[in-house]
Amino acid sequence: MNLLALDTSTEVCSCALYVSGEASSQHEIAPRQHAELILPMINNLLAEASLSPKQLDGIAFGKGPGSFTGLRIACGVVQGIAFGLDRPIIPISSLATLAQLAYIEFEWPHVAAAIDARMQEVYWGCYALDENHLMQLQEREQVCKPQAAMLPFSATWAGIGSGWQTYHEILSTTVGNMPIQQEKYPLASAMLPLAIDAFEKGQIVAPENALPTYLRNNVVQV
Amino acid sequence: MRVLGIETSCDETGVAIYDSAQNSVTHLLHSQIELHAKYGGVVPELASRDHIQKLLPLIKNLLVDNGLTPREIGGIAYTAGPGLVGALLVGSAIGRSLAWAWQVPAIGVHHMEGHLLAPMLEPFPPSFPFVALLVSGGHTQLVQVDTIGKYTMLGESIDDAAGEAFDKVAKLLGLGYPGGPAISKLAQQGNPDRFIFPRPMTQRPGLDFSFSGLKTYVLNTWKTHVQDEQTRADIAYAFEEAAIDTLMIKCRRALKQTQLKCLVIAGGVSANQRLRQHLTQLANELHVEVYYPRPEFCTDNGAMIAYAGYVRLKAGQSEALNFSVHPRWNMSLLS
Numbered sequence: 001m002n003l004l005a006l007d008t009s010t011e012v013c014s015c016a017l018y019v020s021g022e023a024s025s026q027h028e029i030a031p032r033q034h035a036e037l038i039l040p041m042i043n044n045l046l047a048e049a050s051l052s053p054k055q056l057d058g059i060a061f062g063k064g065p066g067s068f069t070g071l072r073i074a075c076g077v078v079q080g081i082a083f084g085l086d087r088p089i090i091p092i093s094s095l096a097t098l099a100q101l102a103y104i105e106f107e108w109p110h111v112a113a114a115i116d117a118r119m120q121e122v123y124w125g126c127y128a129l130d131e132n133h134l135m136q137l138q139e140r141e142q143v144c145k146p147q148a149a150m151l152p153f154s155a156t157w158a159g160i161g162s163g164w165q166t167y168h169e170i171l172s173t174t175v176g177n178m179p180i181q182q183e184k185y186p187l188a189s190a191m192l193p194l195a196i197d198a199f200e201k202g203q204i205v206a207p208e209n210a211l212p213t214y215l216r217n218n219v220v221q222v
Numbered sequence: 223m224r225v226l227g228i229e230t231s232c233d234e235t236g237v238a239i240y241d242s243a244q245n246s247v248t249h250l251l252h253s254q255i256e257l258h259a260k261y262g263g264v265v266p267e268l269a270s271r272d273h274i275q276k277l278l279p280l281i282k283n284l285l286v287d288n289g290l291t292p293r294e295i296g297g298i299a300y301t302a303g304p305g306l307v308g309a310l311l312v313g314s315a316i317g318r319s320l321a322w323a324w325q326v327p328a329i330g331v332h333h334m335e336g337h338l339l340a341p342m343l344e345p346f347p348p349s350f351p352f353v354a355l356l357v358s359g360g361h362t363q364l365v366q367v368d369t370i371g372k373y374t375m376l377g378e379s380i381d382d383a384a385g386e387a388f389d390k391v392a393k394l395l396g397l398g399y400p401g402g403p404a405i406s407k408l409a410q411q412g413n414p415d416r417f418i419f420p421r422p423m424t425q426r427p428g429l430d431f432s433f434s435g436l437k438t439y440v441l442n443t444w445k446t447h448v449q450d451e452q453t454r455a456d457i458a459y460a461f462e463e464a465a466i467d468t469l470m471i472k473c474r475r476a477l478k479q480t481q482l483k484c485l486v487i488a489g490g491v492s493a494n495q496r497l498r499q500h501l502t503q504l505a506n507e508l509h510v511e512v513y514y515p516r517p518e519f520c521t522d523n524g525a526m527i528a529y530a531g532y533v534r535l536k537a538g539q540s541e542a543l544n545f546s547v548h549p550r551w552n553m554s555l556l557s
Binding site for chain 2: 035036037039040042043053068069072073075076077078079080081083084085207208211212214219220
């Protein structure tokens with residue numbers, strides 16, 4: 001199985017490649033430069049692995065939540081690639097990717113992932129590790145005031161993501177003190193295990209049905 | 223060579239295939255007018271969200287409708303600017319990555335170049351050099367076109383675009399969106415002698431436009447009169463007449479200044495019937511030829527992007543993998 005994964009939902013532009021059991025990845029912190037960076041990154045990864053685009057079986061992307069424009073860059077790029085190659089798309093939550101990253105880097109089994117949503121809100125999702133070492137969503141993801149963030153059950157939780165940087169004090173007051181890693185972003189390398197699992201389970205969509213998950217849908221100021 | 227064209231710079235999702243062997247074009251369009259109508263103007267975030275939902279299905283349908291396989295497409299062109307940044311990024315991301323997957327060249331096209339080359343898709347196209355008046359909801363420009371890629375900006379709006387003025391005036395008169403057709407329809411009931419509105423920036427030399435003051439003039443007139451149906455129609459008439467007359471005065475000046483004998487009109491406002499009547503008079507009087515795209519290519523569409531993209535790809539130009547968009551993009555900088 002050969003999968004490509006990419007995420008541009010935050011300041012970080014990242015992509016990863018899984019070729020028959022071997023993973024490689026690239027990322028760069030580069031706000032507002034994702035359009036310039038993403039295709040060259042993908043092209044490089046494939047070249048280094050001596051893989052032609054046609055040998056890909058599926059393409060995963062960070063569907064959000066996150067920066068609206070960033071979500072659409074990743075979504076547009078994977079739509080174009082998947083349609084052009086006639087391959088399916090695997091949409092993966094950027095909060096799930098953050099939680100998986102927390103497990104990979106810190107071995108945290110219970111993770112509250114938070115991305116700064118601006119306008120005094122956070123994108124919030126709580127994840128717990130399953131028996132396959134994959135992070136699974138508990139309850140639901142939401143966009144909310146940090147004062148309204150909740151943990152689904154009591155456990156030893158840890159926090160990750162830019163939401164913890166912007167709203168550290170409020171979140172700590174709301175859900176309690178916990179170890180946190182605030183300068184962490186959803187990386188395509190961390191998305192790979194989730195994408196492989198989703199692909200094997202058939203959790204795929206046709207290219208034109210791959211769309212961003214914005215969570216914030218009230219976007220018109222009248 | 224067949225070129226796939228993609229237009230997503232504002233509130234229309236347009237796709238087309240230009241076939242240079244036949245000099246023919248086939249296109250599909252999804253308009254977002256209804257989506258934005260209740261807000262009286264384009265909401266950028268809603269536009270972007272709609273483009274990403276509609277673009278790929280349109281491309282798919284276009285290929286199926288024409289019985290084309292990917293192998294028969296030799297290049298992809300997409301609008302890279304000017305326009306709404308989020309909307310431009312959708313078309314560019316899908317267009318550039320699709321070209322990568324298909325292993326064909328890609329090119330980011332200037333939206334206004336697309337508009338001014340649109341008459342080239344007609345059976346009797348204009349020949350260079352010519353003066354182009356580009357009038358839409360986003361732009362009001364007079365351009366000297368010496369040849370493809372050689373554009374000199376003669377004048378442009380220093381504030382609202384002409385089409386934008388129609389939309390704003392329609393909104394303040396309580397008419398529908400888009401404002402152009404709504405105002406034109408109502409103006410037919412208007413009394414030509416009741417109001418005379420100013421023709422902005424026509425008393426001084428130069429080819430720039432300003433429509434913001436005219437909009438304010440309309441507002442003040444509306445506020446200080448009995449707001450009945452007849453007054454609404456009379457104001458619509460006087461506004462349309464003033465806006466179009468202003469465009470005519472500047473076109474006349476541009477033709478005299480450049481000594482050119484050919485005028486191309488493009489952009490959404492070029493579908494306005496009264497504008498076309500005035501232009502016919504102007505053409506007869508100055509002995510110049512006037513060219514328009516067919517009505518469906520006056521407004522934003524993929525066909526003009528496919529054609530402009532073909533011209534540039536044929537000249538050997540293409541965009542590398544590091545694509546970018548240009549929300550503001552001066553056409554004189556093209557080459």
